[in-house]
Structures are given as structure tokens and as C-alpha cells.
Amino acid sequence: MTVGRRIAIITSDVLTATMAGPAIRAVNVAAVLAAEGHDVTLVSTSTCEIERAEFRCRRFGWDELQAGVAEAEILIVQGFVTRDAPWLLRSEQILVIDLYDPMQFEQLEQTAELPRLARTAALDLTTRIFNDQLVRGDFFLCASEQQRHLWLGQLAAMGRINPANYDRDATLESLLAICPFGLAEEPPARTGPGIRGVAGIGEHDKVLLWAGGVYNWFDPLTLIRAVQQVSHQHADVRLFFLGMKHPNPGVPQMQMAWDARELSDSLGLTDRHVFFNEGWVPYDERANFLLDADAGVSTHLMHVETSFSFRTRILDYLWAGLPIVSTGGDSFGELVATAELGVRVEAGDVAGLADAISRVLYDPEFAATAAANAVAMRERFTWPVALAPLVRFCAEAKRAADADGDLRRLARQPVIPTSALGRQLMRASTLRHEGGLGLVAGRTLARLRRVFGS
Known part of the structure; x- marks a missing residue:
């Protein structure tokens, strides 16, 4: 029988009646884990207007988040959450990273109209966020076999395909598992009007x-x-x-x-x-x-x-x-x-x-x-089936095998840009990652004082 764990699921998406994919996935992850007997809290850092009987739904701002999930044994995060809450990467809690949406590829199209420098900076930031997560995470989720190949390659590049993780599980499925998006177990049932009856759409169209x-x-x-x-x-x-x-x-x-x-x-x-x-x-x-x-x-x-x-x-x-x-x-x-x-x-x-x-x-x-x-x-795609690997992990969750191992991988840095502007952008990104916009502003002001005098 599963021993209930305290689990917090964190999304930056809105938890409202009108939800997009990340929020829908977070809600259903919470529901499946709660059904397994875990003590689950679902958190939005943006908006939370929903309630569920089987788990808690909360809204914590970025300045409230660390205290709000302090009691959780397992943290499940998605997207850019670690960008605004970098303390997650230093936490001793078990950290599950949901990589079902490889946004770096979407951004190549989404930023196509931006100037090249801004576009490059956006992609660099996204890549760095993912790399930081791949260095720290204890367990990773992806949505398909193709995605698993992608993330295995990136895990290897970040030093996570190592003897410690391999010796625990030669398949590495205990490190990176396929958990696709899912659908409800019950077939759809009508609760009101839909498309037909809209002006121009008849019953027999x-x-x-x-x-x-x-x-x-x-x-x-x-x-x-x-x-x-x-x-x-x-x-x-x-x-x-x-x-x-x-x-x-x-x-x-x-x-x-x-x-x-x-x-x-x-x-x-x-x-x-x-x-x-x-x-x-x-x-x-x-x-x-x-x-x-x-x-x-x-x-x-x-x-x-x-x-x-x-x-x-x-x-x-x-x-x-x-x-x-x-x-x-x-x-x-x-x-x-x-x-x-x-x-x-x-x-x-x-x-x-x-x-x-x-x-x-x-x-x-x-x-x-x-x-x-x-x-x-x-x-084949109902939520309990789709999330079965996550359910198994949470039943006996523990830190990754290399959590206390080769700390040299934590010190790896991106290639230093050759241009002065590139180096300045990289430095600003590092400062924001470490201390937020306040640290960036403080260091910038201090530099201006050194250059122009106080």
C-alpha cells in the first residue's frame, strides 16, 4: 500500500474555468496523485479560482511560494517556474521536472518577428533554464519516445548520464519517464449547448x-x-x-x-x-x-x-x-x-x-x-495510464542517485560570448537568475557610479 507523501505541484499558468494545457495537466497530475493517497497541494503563481475536494488549490505569489511549499516532500514543477524561483534548484526536497513541452522549439517560431539579438537572448534564456533544471532534477517527465531521445541527449550533455544514475537503473527510466498528456476516463457527456445553433451553423451541417x-x-x-x-x-x-x-x-x-x-x-x-x-x-x-x-x-x-x-x-x-x-x-x-x-x-x-x-x-x-x-x-491515454510512471516514482520517491555525487557538473558554465554586448547580457542574466531584478539594478547602479563618480 502506498504511504502518502506530501506533494506540491507548481505551475505559473492560471487555474481558472478557462485553462490551457499546462494548467490542465497540473490539475490532472494532482487528481491522480491524490487518488493514490498522497497529500497534494496544487499551486498557481498566477491565478487560482478553482476548488477540488480531493486536493488543495492555492495561489502563492513568487515571494510566498517558498514558505507555501516548505512542508512538501516532493515538488513537481513545469515550464519557467525555476526562473522566478531559483531557490528550487538549491532545495533539498525531491524535485520532479515536467518537460512535456520543449518550449525552445516553439520559441523559434514565436520569436520570429523579433530582432536577432532579442530572439537569441530569449532562446539562450530558455536553454539555460532547462539546463539548470536538468542539472538539479531528481526525476523528469516527457510526453513521447521522441521527446525522451531529446532529453536523454540533453541530460548527457549536462553530466547526468553518469555511473551513479546508470548503476541504479540501466534503462534510466527511474530518471526520465514517458508520461504523455492524458484524457478523462469517463467519455464526454453533454452539459449544455456547443457549436450547433451558432449563427451560420445548423443542426445538419x-x-x-x-x-x-x-x-x-x-x-x-x-x-x-x-x-x-x-x-x-x-x-x-x-x-x-x-x-x-x-x-x-x-x-x-x-x-x-x-x-x-x-x-x-x-x-x-x-x-x-x-x-x-x-x-x-x-x-x-x-x-x-x-x-x-x-x-x-x-x-x-x-x-x-x-x-x-x-x-x-x-x-x-x-x-x-x-x-x-x-x-x-x-x-x-x-x-x-x-x-x-x-x-x-x-x-x-x-x-x-x-x-x-x-x-x-x-x-x-x-x-x-x-x-x-x-x-x-x-x-491508452487516460490520465491514470499516462501518469503511471509518476505514480510509481512518488510511491517510493527519493533523490537522484547522483544527488550527492560529482558536484563539478554544478559549476559548468555556458560558452562565454565573444562580443562585449553578449557578455553584458550573459552577466545580467546570471545576476537575475541569482538575485532577481533588484540585484541586476543594484550592480548596474554600482558600475555607473564607478564609471561616472557618485
């Missing part, structure tokens, strides 16, 4: 659902052009974008979202064949939208982000038993093809995408087979 946000690494433009082609033969085709505004105010609207609206408007499709939900559907209401759809779609561009992505929206399509149209190149695109869940298409292929849409919406036999296969597949 064929609805293709884009179940998520529109980000720069996705490709809604090819999809919109394909829907235009389909509409020439099928006047009842409807494409519905579920969320155009991210619920976290810290996430800016992406250029691709703007481009999608502009293209749809220019083709005369908006509110006729293409519809944009201006906000973000509450997490507990998304089933109503999924149940109103006839098929789900996910299209993306082909770049390095694709190889390591894990398209969480496709899980909702499995949950609802929807036939799927997806671009290939990522783990789910391959699954769509091999498990006959729908149609896999090539990136940027308008005609091929139009044919795929027509097949999942207007070929009843094909659609029924794909839907049945989706229903059969969803058990």
Missing part, C-alpha cells in the same frame, strides 16, 4: 473542429484554403476554431491567429464556412463542442518543433470518438495513419487536405470506422 489555440507553429492557412475547396462541392461544410484568445494574459496573441482571420475574411469564408470563437471555452464545457463536431483537425508546419511535439488537442478527438485529419511528422500524425484514426496529410498540401476533409465528413463508412478506432484507442 458538417462540422470540422480545431480544438485549441492558433499558434505560430500551426498551419491554419492551408486548412482554410482546403475548406474553401471543399465548400465548392459541399455547401454545408463548417470549420470551427475553438479558441482564439489564450486564457493566460501573459501569452500574447500569435501572428498566425491574425493571419488566419485575414485569410478567411479575404476569401469571404468568415461566418459562412469558417467560424472563430473569440474567447476560450471553459475546460469543463469543451465536451459540448466536441460532441457537436463530425471530425477533428490539426495541421502544422514542418520544422523541428513538429518532431518533438505532442498535439494535446488530438487527445480530445480520441476522447470524443471523432475521425481525425492531421498533418504528419509528429507522433500523433503517425498514430492517425497506423491506427486508422482518420487521414494523415502532407504539410502544405491544399488539395490533399481537401480530399481528407471530404473523406472524414462525407464518407459515412470511412468515418464510422475511424471513429470506432478512436474510441478503442482512448483507453
